[in-house]
Amino acid sequence: xxxxxxxxxxxxxxxxxxxxxxxxxxxxxxxxxxxxxxxxxxxxxxxxxxxxxxxxxxxxxxxxxxxxxxxxxxxx
Amino acid sequence: xxxxxxxxxxxxxxxxxxxxxxxxxxxxxxxxxxxxxxxxxxxxxxxxxxxxxxxxxxxxxxxxxxxxxxxxxxxxxxxxxxxxxxxxxxxxxxxxxxxxxxxxxxxxxxxxxxxxxxxxxxxxxxxxxxxxxxxxxxxxxxxxxxxxxxxxxxxxxxxxxxxxxxxxxxxxxxxxxxxxxxxxxxxxxxxxxxxxxxxxxxxxxxxxxxxxxxxxxxxxxxxxxxxxxxxxxxxxxxxxxxxxxxxxxxxxxxxxxxxxxxxxxxxxxxxxxxxxxxxxxxxxxxxxxxxxxxxxxxxxxxxxxxxxxxxxxxxxxxxxxxxxxxxxxxxxxxxxxxxxxxxxxxxxxxxxx
Numbered sequence: 001x002x003x004x005x006x007x008x009x010x011x012x013x014x015x016x017x018x019x020x021x022x023x024x025x026x027x028x029x030x031x032x033x034x035x036x037x038x039x040x041x042x043x044x045x046x047x048x049x050x051x052x053x054x055x056x057x058x059x060x061x062x063x064x065x066x067x068x069x070x071x072x073x074x075x076x
Numbered sequence: 077x078x079x080x081x082x083x084x085x086x087x088x089x090x091x092x093x094x095x096x097x098x099x100x101x102x103x104x105x106x107x108x109x110x111x112x113x114x115x116x117x118x119x120x121x122x123x124x125x126x127x128x129x130x131x132x133x134x135x136x137x138x139x140x141x142x143x144x145x146x147x148x149x150x151x152x153x154x155x156x157x158x159x160x161x162x163x164x165x166x167x168x169x170x171x172x173x174x175x176x177x178x179x180x181x182x183x184x185x186x187x188x189x190x191x192x193x194x195x196x197x198x199x200x201x202x203x204x205x206x207x208x209x210x211x212x213x214x215x216x217x218x219x220x221x222x223x224x225x226x227x228x229x230x231x232x233x234x235x236x237x238x239x240x241x242x243x244x245x246x247x248x249x250x251x252x253x254x255x256x257x258x259x260x261x262x263x264x265x266x267x268x269x270x271x272x273x274x275x276x277x278x279x280x281x282x283x284x285x286x287x288x289x290x291x292x293x294x295x296x297x298x299x300x301x302x303x304x305x306x307x308x309x310x311x312x313x314x315x316x317x318x319x320x321x322x323x324x325x326x327x328x329x330x331x332x333x334x335x336x337x338x339x340x341x342x343x344x345x346x347x348x349x350x351x352x353x354x355x356x357x358x359x360x361x362x363x364x365x366x367x368x369x370x371x372x373x374x375x376x377x378x379x380x381x382x383x384x385x386x387x388x389x390x391x392x393x394x395x396x397x398x399x400x401x402x403x404x405x406x407x408x409x410x411x412x413x414x415x416x417x418x419x420x421x422x423x424x425x426x427x428x429x
Contacts, residue, residue, distance in 0.1 A: 036236065037119045037350075040314045044354050053319045056311030 001050065001076060006069045009049055013041040024066035046072055078263040079331050085207040086253040089422030090393075091145035092386040093137045094126040094244045094373065096428040099227075101125070101239045116239060121349025125242030125374035128225040132429060133167045135176040137245030138221040140427050142181060145247040148424040151217065153183050158218035160190045160206050162198040162378055164407075165225045177221065188215075195407020196345050197263075198222065198378030200414050203248070204261045210252050220248040224377045229275065232298030236310055240348060242374030246382040249422070259416040262328040266316065266409045313406065317351045321405050321413075322358035328401070328413045336361065339415070340398040341389060345405050346370040346380035355403075378404060386423050393421040 003024060011022040017033045028034060043054045052075045062068040101123055107113035117123055128137070138161060146153065161174035168176070172191035177183075192202045199222050206218050223245030230237040277288045284292065294300030321344075329336055342365050344352050349370060356366045369384040376383055381402050385393055392398060397419045405411040 036310060037116070039311055040350055043311060043315045044318055044350075047315070047319055048358075053315055054311075055315060056309045059311055 001069075001073050003066070003069055006072070007065055009045050010042065010065055010068075013038055013045055022065065024064065024069070026065050027063050028065055028068075029063070042068075050076060052076055078261070079328070080204070080208075080261050081332070082204065082207040082211050082259045082261070084213065084252055084254050084256050085210045085259060086251050086256045087416065087418055087421065088249040088251050089145050089149055089424075090249070090382050090386045091141045091148065091247045091424045091427070092244065092379075092383050093141040093144070093246075093427040093429060094242070095128040095132050095137070097127045097129055098124050099127045104239060106233060106235055119348075119350055120239060120370075121352075121368065122239060122242075122370050122374045124372055125227065126244065127227045128243040132225065132243075134163045134165050134223040134225055134245065135167045135173050135180065136429060137225075137243070138173070138177050138223045138247065139180055140429055141223075141245045141247035142177065142219055142221055144424045144427055145219070145249050145422070148422050149249055151249065153181065154186070155217050156183060156187050156219050157215040158188045158190065158206065158209060159183060159221070160192060160202060160218060161221040161223070162192040162194050162202045163223055164193065164195055164198075164377065165223075165228065166191070173223075174221070194378060196347070196377050196380070197404035197406060197408060197410045197412040199246070199248075199381050200261070200402055200404040200412030201263055201410070202378075203250075203414065204259075204263060204412065206250060207259055210250055213252050213254070216252045218250045220250060222246045222248070222379050222382065224379060226375075226377050228296075231295040234295075234298075240375045242376050244373060244376040244379040244383050246379050246386065248382055257417040259414060260328060260332040260334070262324055262331065262411075262413045264320075264324055264411050266320065268409075270407075270409050313347075313409070314351060316409050317347060317405055318354040318358065321355050321403060321411060324405075324411045324413045325355075325359060325401060325403055328415060332415060334399075334401075334415050336401075338399055339401050340365065340396075341392070341400050342366050343381050343384050343389070343400060343402045345403065346373070346375055346384060347406060348375060377406075380404075385421075387426060390423045393418060394423050395420065 166173045174189040225243040226241045367388040403413040
């Protein structure tokens with residue numbers, strides 16, 4: 001699993017936020033565009049791209065994109 | 077494993093009834109701008125929902141649907157051996173709603189009444205049970221009523237719940253028919269995540285205290301947000317739906333030798349558009365095989381599958397012979413997937429009260 005690739009897939013779920021806003025340390029829930037609908041898109045993306053099932057708590061317990069990447073990595 | 081076949085049963089017809097009052101999602105009070113409302117509506121695919129006013133209970137909707145289907149089929153009440161009813165919103169807490177319908181419509185004492193307490197997978201799960209009772213020929217005709225007024229459970233200020241849920245009822249007419257094409261079922265349960273959809277207060281485990289009743293009324297009126305009272309964990313439910321449901325449908329088809337390409341229609345629980353689209357995408361089935369009714373009716377819990385058959389796809393069901401896969405999922409958490417064939421179903425026009 002590649003971190004840059006994960007960040008790219010993560011950023012794809014947003015429409016308005018500029019790609020440069022997404023780094024390993026981005027606190028994604030603080031982004032203006034973040035919403036419960038984007039949370040669902042992230043869950044769908046992780047299922048599709050990595051065949052990993054995320055739970056609500058996985059999103060809730062992650063602050064940064066790197067945190068979520070590590071959770072996905074830990075499940076694979 | 078709950079994979080099983082039911083022989084000798086045919087679905088003869090379905091009739092729908094919804095409340096007349098419509099609530100437009102674009103005019104919900106909590107959206108700050110029309111753009112915000114539009115964005116949500118696009119994602120969930122729900123523009124409006126029919127809402128039961130305070131004086132409409134589940135039995136009212138069910139009686140009207142039952143009347144319609146009996147009249148359309150020309151079936152007398154004395155020919156109905158079983159009156160089954162699925163609801164999560166019974167008229168009374170301790171009196172099964174099928175008895176209310178039996179009394180009001182004047183069914184004879186030879187009609188058996190049976191209530192099923194089930195949520196979103198309920199129509200499929202109960203169909204498996206009622207059809208099994210008919211299968212050996214003792215019970216010749218059954219009416220399967222299914223109604224919920226789930227909008228009454230939603231907080232007026234709840235952005236996660238209120239735009240989704242609508243109220244509706246359906247009557248499904250089933251008949252013993254020797255040599256009918258078999259129905260196939262795959263029913264599964266994942267109760268570990270089940271409280272994700274549970275309303276925790278007000279039952280016999282946690283009866284209302286003055287304090288919890290106050291906060292419940294506040295939640296319904298929209299003056300109070302308390303996630304602990306009725307917490308729908310949308311992320312958990314979404315992840316359950318898009319991962320488990322495609323697999324449940326695939327396993328149903330593999331187990332019973334049904335080729336996914338041969339299926340004419342996949343009628344899925346109308347949870348929201350994101351979920352239905354994600355499941356269809358994972359099954360690699362084309363859009364036109366997955367009818368949607370959620371645009372005008374919303375998520376109508378266990379009613380959503382037969383409601384879609386009786387509205388969006390009514391023409392096809394009336395005029396054609398169809399191979400169907402249906403799948404209800406959610407509350408439990410659980411799923412009910414089935415394959416059955418239909419032929420020229422009797423579907424009266426939708427009724428309003």
